Amino acid sequence: MTTTALTPAGTSTRALLVASLAATVAAAAATSAVAAAGQAAGISLDVSGAPIPVGGFATLTAFFSIVGLVLAAVIGRFASHPRRVFVRTTVALTVLSLVPDLLADATTGTKLLLMTTHLVAAAIVIPVVARRLRA
Numbered sequence: 001m002t003t004t005a006l007t008p009a010g011t012s013t014r015a016l017l018v019a020s021l022a023a024t025v026a027a028a029a030a031t032s033a034v035a036a037a038g039q040a041a042g043i044s045l046d047v048s049g050a051p052i053p054v055g056g057f058a059t060l061t062a063f064f065s066i067v068g069l070v071l072a073a074v075i076g077r078f079a080s081h082p083r084r085v086f087v088r089t090t091v092a093l094t095v096l097s098l099v100p101d102l103l104a105d106a107t108t109g110t111k112l113l114l115m116t117t118h119l120v121a122a123a124i125v126i127p128v129v130a131r132r133l134r135a
Helices: 013-040 054-078 082-103 108-131
Strands: none
Touching: 013 054, 013 108, 054 082, 054 108, 082 108
């Protein structure tokens, strides 16, 4: 018999994991689609003279979404108001993630495209994970 630990809100850790991984896949696909659309519209994906492959957007989105899942699990275990702490933390981290894009050796269009991909990923992943945490 398999048992699953319950979060304080009654949602299982497994439910958090499944929903978060589904959001991760959706966000990875979305950021790749945004990058491909930008490239098709003539926006360069070159940073410091080196092109970012469209698949790289999916890879980094997946990696950082999983980091967010781990963060959610830790916050869910130790914070008295995990949903609020998670949302505030991840929104702040999303804003901070825009700084390297602003400073990148790239065209303005490329910088805006990079920042858009960060915002798209956050808009997909943060709400899905937050809904699984106790308010």
